[in-house]
Amino acid sequence: MRGRPLLHTSYVSDQAIFNSGTKKVLVGLFLLILALMPLGVIPGLKWAATNSWMRVFGEVAVLLIAALGLNILTGLAGQVSLGHAFFMGIGAYTAAILGGPEGPLWGLGLPIWVWLPAAGAVAALVGVVIAPTSLRVRGLYLAIVTLGLVFIGEHLFRNFDFITGGSQSGRTFPPLELKLWKEEAPIVSFQTDGSWFGIELSSQAKMFYLLVAFAIVASLLAKNIQRSRAGRAFQSIRDRDIAAEITGVDEFRYKTLAFAISSGYAGVAGALFAAFVSRTIPEAFGLPLSVEVIAIVLIGGAGIVSGMVLGSLFVIVLPLIVQNLTEWLSDLARSGEGIVQSIADFFVATGTFDFGLISSLPGSSPGLNVFQFNQVLYGLLIVGFIIFEPLGLYGIWVRIRNYWKGWPFTY
């Protein structure tokens, strides 16, 4: 006999990762889509199988890992850190030293199973060193100290040019391929086109699979950390640190732990990010990256793992949508007619002396160019989300879900 739906009769079933049937179905569907998307067999999602989109979704997966880490520190433990990019940089350059190609810059050419865990471990260690400051300085001061960390880090990265290659040329990062040790031919290479199990795959699709696999593991881990004793301790520190200490939560230990886990995630994400873009300059690990990760956490919904998935999709894909929209509008403004054309023309500047909100021309002209428009929109979205939907995208989802739960009744 079936009881009332969503009635949990034991703590175990209440705390299960997928504690309702809907969640199981939705996650299963999502995973199925992820698995089939690169093959281009899903009707309506065929565009996503192109190389450029595969690359975008790979980036989403990498930033998802970074955001999951920050989510543990900021969303669960309530410690605002603007220094996530610094830890990502530490991870990336650890990976570069260990796994990077031997040459003028430091690089030992070790395989991925050495450099990836090492990147996480070194970043986590640095996080442990930084953590005592979070006991000394609280709240917003911590945000500023970690902001300082980003600047100091950027400076160090720029000046250690025997590791990072300096800001002119940058350096090459280890390739994404599985080797046993330093042998020539990798067992599995994710950066060359080829066929797996008889299916032709591009390198982008292969990297997509790899990064998504990492992201899935990272999400499950994050969810489990959240459900564990440590996760509950983090949340109690977030809600009221003094009350948490009174109930027996060792503040120092758990803050350090939160820092370590968060920066470990950042280190892994940084290493994967660097390997994914394969060549980058020290400035890539600056404040904008930190802000991007924070934006993912807040837009997705702080403290919620599935929110991070939504948030990273949103933050990475939004600029592309804006770009496509601009191109579409400028096409309309050039070749359309009637009222459609005049509306499009109002938004897009197509000529040098044409007024428009967005300019589709290279160089300086009146109106914002696509990149600037993206940044403006980005800023407005952060503000808008926080003012109108403090729980982020997840909050919107909860409202939709609750609406259908009671449908057709209003409550």
Next chain:
Amino acid sequence: MTAIDERPAPPEAPEERERKALRISWIDLFLWGIRIAAIIVIVFGLFGSISKFVAGEGLTAQGWRDLIVSSLAQGAMYGLLALGYSMVYGVLGFINFAHGEVFMSGTMVGFIAANWLFENGVWTSNPFLAMFLVLIVAMITSTLVAVLVERIAYKPLRGAPRLIPLITSIGMSFFLQYTFGGLFGVGFNTYPPPPEVIAGSVNIFGIDVRSTQLTVIIIAILSMIGLWYFVTRTRSGRAMRAVAEDKEIAGLMGINVDRTIVLVFAVGGAMAGVAAMMWSLLFRSVNFFAGFLPGVKAFTAAVLGGIGNIAGAMGGGVLLGLFEGVGPLLILGGLGIPGVSQLKDAVAFIALVLVLIFRPSGLFGERLGSEDRV
């Protein structure tokens, strides 16, 4: 299977408690280690610089004096900017990251005014009037932007946790940066050269001081006196202090809290406008990103002086200016590190981290409202 697998922890044994005491001292040990290392670096650096100076290497005495005066002028600018951060933090308890962009808007619109005046000849024929007009334009712009930011991004969030307005301020800062970048172009705009009257240098007590720097310091002192009068001697100023002390009780005493908060933003914005004018005299070139670094440094200055403390903000600004102007050369140069002047920005942040570790409440003591005092 039991539902909850947590048992209350057994009471701590004495050894356990001792171990805990030991762990706290471990943090202290870490902090003391940093302190001692910092002192060693400073002492050795000073020693090195002095011996270098005696040996006749490096900067001459005049060079050091110039460096100190220009650092003071820059510090005065940071100080005025820091006031905005400090006052907002004192009243609302969060960092207004967009304050740097408020300053930037002043420099950008001030540039347009200055350029227009230059093209019409007012800049050269009537320099004081021209500079005054630029100052007024910059102040009005900055005040307007500050008040608008408050209205759009902070007012709906009164009563939300502190982290929330911090993040919206980052969002606003992005928005303002790129809106101004789009409206005024992303390239650098260069102010017309300072008028002849203040182009040379003046001799004060036997020291040659560049007139622009002197002007900046004088403007800073004048605006500080004005602000001091406003905060301590006027009705609105008293209301501001009351709101900073305790919003609720101030409200009960008949103070319009919302209006006072807007006033705080307006005054902070006006000071940022004055700082914008100073920037135009000191550095002359502006772009849409010009507000970011001065903003971050001004916040550093506010923390350095003790947040919420108005005189402290000014003092912190001057100290930070000196520290980042003179410090790298004096201390790191003395240690023989090459290319120290590039280290300016990193030094400013290291100074901040050190202050937070040595004296978290700032050098002159913080003044926070009832809710922020722990």
